[in-house]
Amino acid sequence: xxxxxxxxxxAVFAFSCKDDESPKTPTAxxxxxxxxxxxxxPFVLFQTLDYPxxxxxxxxxxxxxxxxxxxxxxxxxxxxxxxxxxxxxxxDNLDLAAAQTPLVRNYENVPVGTYKGxxxxxxxxxxxxxxxxxxxxxxxxxxxxxxxxxxxxxDSYIFxxxxxxxxxxxxxxxxxxxxxxEHHPGMDAVLTSVTKLKSFNLEDGQTFDLxxxxxxxxxxxxxxxxxDLSDPDNQDTQSLSDLPLAERLMGxxxxxxxx
Amino acid sequence: MKKLVILAIIATLGVMSCKDDDNGTPTPSGxxxxxxxxxxxxxxxxxxPGLPSMEIPADNPLTVQGIExxxxxxxxxxxxxxSTISCSSCHLLTRSFNDNTAFPPGVGGLVGNRSSMSLLNxxxxxxxxxxxxxxxxxxxxxxxxxxxxxxxxxxxxNVELKLxxxxxxxxxxxxxxxxxxxxxxxxxxxxxxxxxxERTLISANSRYDKKKFQQDPDPFxxxxxxxxxxxxxxxxxLGEPGAAxxxxxxxxxxxxxxxxxxxxxxxxxQVASLxxxxxxxxxxxxxNLTDNGMFKSPTLxxxxxxxxxxxxxxxxxxxxxxxxYVSGGHYADNVVLLSISPQNFTEYDKxxxxxxxxxxxxxxxxxxxxxxxxxx
Numbered sequence: 259x260x261x262x263x264x265x266x267x268x269a270v271f272a273f274s275c276k277d278d279e280s281p282k283t284p285t286a287x288x289x290x291x292x293x294x295x296x297x298x299x300p301f302v303l304f305q306t307l308d309y310p311x312x313x314x315x316x317x318x319x320x321x322x323x324x325x326x327x328x329x330x331x332x333x334x335x336x337x338x339x340x341x342x343x344x345x346x347x348x349x350d351n352l353d354l355a356a357a358q359t360p361l362v363r364n365y366e367n368v369p370v371g372t373y374k375g376x377x378x379x380x381x382x383x384x385x386x387x388x389x390x391x392x393x394x395x396x397x398x399x400x401x402x403x404x405x406x407x408x409x410x411x412x413d414s415y416i417f418x419x420x421x422x423x424x425x426x427x428x429x430x431x432x433x434x435x436x437x438x439x440e441h442h443p444g445m446d447a448v449l450t451s452v453t454k455l456k457s458f459n460l461e462d463g464q465t466f467d468l469x470x471x472x473x474x475x476x477x478x479x480x481x482x483x484x485x486d487l488s489d490p491d492n493q494d495t496q497s498l499s500d501l502p503l504a505e506r507l508m509g510x511x512x513x514x515x516x517x
Numbered sequence: 518m519k520k521l522v523i524l525a526i527i528a529t530l531g532v533m534s535c536k537d538d539d540n541g542t543p544t545p546s547g548x549x550x551x552x553x554x555x556x557x558x559x560x561x562x563x564x565x566p567g568l569p570s571m572e573i574p575a576d577n578p579l580t581v582q583g584i585e586x587x588x589x590x591x592x593x594x595x596x597x598x599x600s601t602i603s604c605s606s607c608h609l610l611t612r613s614f615n616d617n618t619a620f621p622p623g624v625g626g627l628v629g630n631r632s633s634m635s636l637l638n639x640x641x642x643x644x645x646x647x648x649x650x651x652x653x654x655x656x657x658x659x660x661x662x663x664x665x666x667x668x669x670x671x672x673x674x675n676v677e678l679k680l681x682x683x684x685x686x687x688x689x690x691x692x693x694x695x696x697x698x699x700x701x702x703x704x705x706x707x708x709x710x711x712x713x714x715e716r717t718l719i720s721a722n723s724r725y726d727k728k729k730f731q732q733d734p735d736p737f738x739x740x741x742x743x744x745x746x747x748x749x750x751x752x753x754x755l756g757e758p759g760a761a762x763x764x765x766x767x768x769x770x771x772x773x774x775x776x777x778x779x780x781x782x783x784x785x786x787q788v789a790s791l792x793x794x795x796x797x798x799x800x801x802x803x804x805n806l807t808d809n810g811m812f813k814s815p816t817l818x819x820x821x822x823x824x825x826x827x828x829x830x831x832x833x834x835x836x837x838x839x840x841x842y843v844s845g846g847h848y849a850d851n852v853v854l855l856s857i858s859p860q861n862f863t864e865y866d867k868x869x870x871x872x873x874x875x876x877x878x879x880x881x882x883x884x885x886x887x888x889x890x891x892x893x
Contacts (some may be wrong), residue, residue: 304807304850318853352805391772392564396572402643404569405771405778410729411751421853434845438854440767494855496752496762 284462285367288340290327291360291467294320294348297475300357301348306432310484314425316432320474321347322418323399323407325379325386325449332457335371343386345399345407346472360469370462375455376470380511381417384446388413409444412498416444417508420477424487439487440494443504450508454517469517476514477507547681547700550691557582557693565721567730567773571640577656577709579716582693584887587714589689590707592890595679596662597669598624604662604711607633610888611880613819614639614718619830624670630796632830635816635823637882640716644778648812648828649798655712660704673704680707718888720818721773723879730773739876746873749859749866761866763842764856768814775877776816784846784857785827786810791850796829807851821875835871843867 294301297308301320309315323345329338344363351357381387386400391408394401400415407416419442426437460466478485485492485507495504557580562571573579590596594603607621608614614636620628631648639646645653652658662668663676680686681699690702693710725747727733739747747753749763751770768777780799788794791809800809812828826832832841843862846852882888 316850318851352807390566391569392566394570396570401569405642405644405774405776408770408772409766410567410770410772411753411766421855423854432850434848434854436854438856438858440764440853440855442767494752496764497754499754 284370286370286460286462286464286466288329288365288368288460289465289467290340290363290365291469292324292346292363293360293469293471294351294357295471295473295475298473300354301351301474302354302357303348303351306430309424309487310479310482311486311488313428314430314432315422315487316425317420317422317474319349319419319421320351321345321349322380322472323382323403323415325381325383326377328377329368329373330375330377330453330455332372332374335369335373337377338369338373340365340368343382343399345403347403368460368466370460370464372457372459374457375453376468376517377451377453378515379449379451380508380515381444381449382415383449387415387446387449409442412445414444414446416442417448418443420474420507426488437487437493439492440496441503441507443495443508445501445504447501448504448508450511452511452515454515456517471516473514473516477510480510480513547698548687549698550687551697553688553691555691555695557695560584560717562717562719565719565726565730565773567726568638568719568721569641569772569774571716572643573716574654574656577712579713580693582689583710583713584717585891586686586689586693587710587712588887589686589891590711591714592892595683596671596676596707598671598675602669605890607668608636610890611822611883613637613720613822615819615823617824619825623665623668627667627670629665629667631828632825635819636715636718637720637818637879638774638816639718641774642776642778644780645813648815649802650780650813651802655715656705656708659708659711659715663704676707677702677704718882720879720882722881723818723877725873725876726773726879728876740872742869742872743876744873745866746869746871747876749870750873759861761859761861761863763859763870765817765842765859765870767853767856769817773818774816775818775820777814779814780808780811781814781853781856782810782849782851783812783814783842784848784852785831785841786849787847788849798828809851810849811851817874818877819879821878822880835874836867839867839870 303317306314306316323343325343327340327344329340331337341363346361382400391404409416421440423432424437424439425432427435487493492503494500560579560581562579564570591604594600596603602624607616609616616633619632620630621633622628640655644650646655646658652661663671663673680702687699690696690706694706696702724738728738749761750765752762752764752766754760754762768779768781769775770777786794788810791806794810797809799811800806821835824833826838832838842857843859845858
């Protein structure tokens with residue numbers, strides 16, 4: 259009987275080791291929180307907002323791809339790729355409560371250590387941008403947003419969609435006499451890599467909240483100077499001739515991303 | 518002997534009443550089907566260039582037997598109350614699996630308030646089915662027409678009974694899904710079969726598909742007029758100042774899907790405020806005021822075959838549709854204004870855009886026996 263108990267013990271022991279050949283590497287869980295703001299305040303779609311020109315503005319859609327989201331290792335900690343690509347869509351930011359609720363992505367098994375910051379490519383990286391759509395894994399954000407964001411004419415994804423209405427005549431209301439805008443930058447040339455430095459430690463078993471903010475105001479305003487939305491050249495980015503505007507808007511991710 | 522018979526009767530009754538039935542009414546015990554071989558053949562889809570990958574639910578893999586069963590159900594009026602209406606009554610093969618009425622008649626000629634929709638490439642959709650996106654999967658969608666009073670006006674309990682009694686269907690459900698008894702034929706399995714068939718309805722052979730996605734080298738595939746229309750559709754100004762921009766692809770792209778699967782208000786309805794849409798579309802499903810009047814941007818594949826247009830069939834011709842977009846339509850707070858104000862249009866540009874829409878026509882699948890009515 260004792261022998262049997264011992265055998266049982268051994269068996270249980272053997273079992274518990276089964277899935278676990280090497281000693282368990284210490285890991286943490288990272289919860290990435292992405293929220294959107296407009297000049298520091300929660301970003302609410304369809305809300306009338308102040309634009310530096312003095313006229314009002316309203317957004318109807320705001321979303322973007324973030325690729326190669328990487329934690330930058332410090333010292334002996336190596337860089338860790340959290341995600342190859344994510345799609346963040348603030349379509350539900352329809353009231354204050356929703357706008358204060360960030361979009362969340364969870365990443366498990368992140369190696370512990372000291373990290374000095376984060377690096378994100380805004381847009382879709384070149385290799386994914388040119389991949390055949392028929393082979394995309396069906397759970398990939400590139401597949402999920404294929405219909406809405408793949409722009410056939412450029413053979414490229416649209417990296418960011420920012421759409422709305424600008425109160426062109428300054429009467430404080432919005433109607434057909436005002437100016438729509440639709441900024442849809444895409445193409446490899448406007449992929450924008452942003453690095454934000456801020457040290458943090460990940461400890462074994464810890465759940466770490468990585469809070470990121472996209473400030474939409476900062477996409478449109480640089481050093482107090484806003485994109486002039488009454489200028490027809492600034493109202494959309496559809497064709498190749500709009501590349502400079504696309505570059506300018508995507509370039510503003512450097513100041514729009516806060517960590 | 519008598520005792521035995523009585524016992525046997527009681528026993529069978531007991532077994533019967535337990536079978537498929539919670540409320541105690543006895544149902545027939547069904548037919549044992551285990552004598553019929555169950556050996557389903559997996560069916561691999563070939564995805565043509567220009568189309569994305571297709572998600573197949575893990576619990577409903579495509580099989581030759583499942584697809585064939587789905588095809589039969591699709592064309593069979595047995596699913597309707599008076600055996601007059603099948604799915605194909607409103608989703609006609611030669612009409613892009615759509616039809617040519619504003620409001621297709623169901624049983625007894627009753628009509629609803631929505632136009633039919635194309636089923637070509639429907640399996641690639643991931644953002645909800647129906648004009649308002651209220652159904653999330655094809656398996657769920659297929660349950661609805663049966664009990665819709667203005668479509669098939671039947672109840673599923675009856676359909677299940679009809680199918681369970683039907684010699685051919687009993688065998689086909691066994692072959693497709695491995696059921697052991699005819700009583701295991703359910704609406705869920707019927708919907709699975711319909712969804713399997715729908716996932717095979719792939720089309721990617723229009724002239725524009727060939728030019729853009731199959732890199733067909735034929736220089737005469739599209740006329741100059743059509744190529745100009747293509748540029749307008751995709752805002753491909755190529756730096757020409759003052760050239761017409763249609764902005765169409767913002768809602769009708771998605772590669773060879775010609776649907777961006779977005780829900781938008783394309784400014785076809787004049788309303789005093791967002792609460793006033795006669796058909797609230799997406800807003801009725803989400804409850805968000807700003808979703809009122811939003812509908813799915815449908816595929817423009819085979820659009821030349823499926824007049825009249827829009828969820829309510831309000832436009833008779835593609836020319837009328839283009840005139841609508843060029844006019845800017847009716848403002849509402851949720852109209853993406855820049856998309857719905859095509860710029861710099863001349864009469865030539867309108868013709869070119871309509872001509873381009875005609876290059877999205879693919880009738881090559883007409884001859885595909887796998888899509889055809891098996892009862893004809």
